[in-house]
Amino acid sequence: MTVQAARIPGAAAPPADFVEQTYAKVFWRLVPFLMLCYVIAYLDRVNVGFAKLQMSQQLGFSETVYGLGAGVFFIGYFLFEVPSNVILHRVGARVWIARIMITWGLISGAFLFVNSATSFYIMRFLLGLAEAGFYPGIILYTTAWFPAHRRAKVIAVFMSAIPISGIFGNPLSGWIMDAFNGAHGLAGWQWMFLIEAIPAIxxxxxxxxxxxxxxxxxxxxxxxxxxxxxxxxxxxxxxxxNSPHSIATVFRDPRVWFMSLIYFAFVTGQYGLTFWMPTLVKATGVQGNFNIGLISAIPFLFAAIVMVILGRNADRMRERRWHLIGPALCGAVGFIVAATATSTPLAIAFLSIAAAGVLTCAPLFWSLPTSFLAGTGAAAGIALINSVGNLAGFVSPYVIGALRDLTGTTETGMYALAGMLVVGAVCVFLTPARMVNR
Incomplete structure (x- = not known):
């Protein structure tokens, strides 16, 4: 039999080695490039965590102001997420992802003009509007190239861009802030926003x-x-x-809202970690922005390894639920112990467990809703789940900031993050295996 048999409807399936070679070719053509895009996206989204080390003091921001500003990004993200993904489905990823990246690069660079809490809120909101649709758009894009039983590994490798952005981005952000501070009358945090915006464009x-x-x-x-x-x-x-009316159907589908709840729980932990990691590391006694960046890269390095291993194993076993429950519970334990750790090595060890747990949950999660959504329904459904879930990106930093101002410690906030991960694990356990294990 020749590989051309794959072109004939009803013909025998092509050889397995040819199929594997085909998907390997697609993987290496697309996934590394998409990873690069997401490294840049995530860096521009969360480098505000490093800017906080200088910006809050220079502009007089309280922990609550910072938390609200970090989180208001997700209000704009929420409002434009579903429309953005539907547009992407209609015009194609090539045009729409390019538009998203160029727009958010321009806005991210404009952060150097922030001079008050109000301008901080406005710019974070506009950045959320600009970036809306990028992540769910990429998830939707993978459904056009990889069937369900191959996507967990693909999405896990793609989302390893999150820890990679921490591994390289945290030291880079710290170095820029230290090296360029005061140059040409700009603070280090202003230079950081300007320089890190260029790659997005x-x-x-x-x-x-x-x-x-x-x-x-x-x-x-x-x-x-x-x-x-x-x-x-x-x-x-x-x-x-895959029917034309499936957008409306998606909003009435209880499975979609249940998936949104699960994702909200996991994203709460994810952004609690990424927005507050530099502050948590500094609280253990580490001095210097570059040193904080180097040490805070350790949990992300550990997470990158775990994400790829579990994503590959989930595809091999075609099992989703327990591959989500385990990391979520480990992440909860990591937050609880790290919150009370009295030494830097102990805090970093358990922050590494927390990072591996919460960052592994996200790529494995997306194998759940994409198991029952397709076409326009997938565009709307993925965007709806992502937008509702990412409201946790607003709630999480704001609540932690408010609790920190109220109690003078981050312990209560870390306990809240752990509790949300447990909620997410319970909801995954209640999801029928037959619906998601494909």
Whole structure:
């Protein structure tokens, strides 16, 4: 049998080694580039955590003001998430992801003009509007290239961009703030925003030139390779709601709202960690922004390794629920112990466990809703789940900041994060295995 049999409806399946070679080709063509995009996206989203080390003091921001400003990003994100993803579904990822990255790069660079709490809130809100649709758009994009049983590994590798952005971005942010502080009359945090915005604009242009919307448009695939992917995606979408009216159906689907609750719980832990990591490390006695950046990179390095291992194992076993429950509970334990740790090594060890837990939950989670959503329904459903879940990005830093101002300690906030991870684990346990293990 030849690989051309893959092009004939009803023909025997192509050889397994040809299928694996095809997906390996697609993986190496797309996933590293998408990772680069997300490293830049996440850095521009959370570098405000490092800016806080100088900006709060220079501009007179309280912990509550900082927490509210960090979180208001997700209000803009929430408002434009579903429309953005529906537009992406209609015009294609190549155009829309490029637009998103260029826009948020310009706004992120403009943060150097922030001079008050009000301007801080406005700029964070606008940044959320600009970036809305990027992450769920990429998740939607993977459904056009990889069937469900291959996506956990793909999404896990893609989302390892989060810890990678911490591994390299935290020391970079600290170094920029120390090295450029005072240059040409600008503070270190202003230089950080300006310099770290440039890659978003450049890579945004590269997205338009590099990405293909779907396999049928990819000149770097043979006809037989395209047929393999199109066959698998068609089979994967069998039984899913792909009807034109499915956007309205998504909003009435209790499964979508239950998935939103689970994701809200996990994102609470994720942004509690990423926004407050520099502050937590500094509280253990570490001095100097660059040193804080180096040490806070350790938990992200550990998380990157765990994410890839568990994502690969979840695909191999075709099991989703326990691969989510375990990391969520480990993350809760990590937060609880790290909150009371009295030494830097102990705090970093358990922050590493917390990071591995909460950051592993996100990529594994997305194998759940994409198991029953397709087409326009997937565009709206993924965006709705992501937007509701990411409201935790508003709630989490604001609540932790308010609790820190109220109690003078971060312990209560860390306990709250642990509690939300337990809630997420319980909800995953209540999700029927037959609905998500594909």
């Amino acid at each position: 450049l890579v945004g242009v590269a997205v338009y030139l590099y990405l293909d919307n779907r396999a049928s448009e990819a000149k770097w695939l043979t006809d037989a390779e395209k047929a393999v992917i199109e066959r698998d995606i068609a089979q994967d979408n069998t039984g899913k709601d």
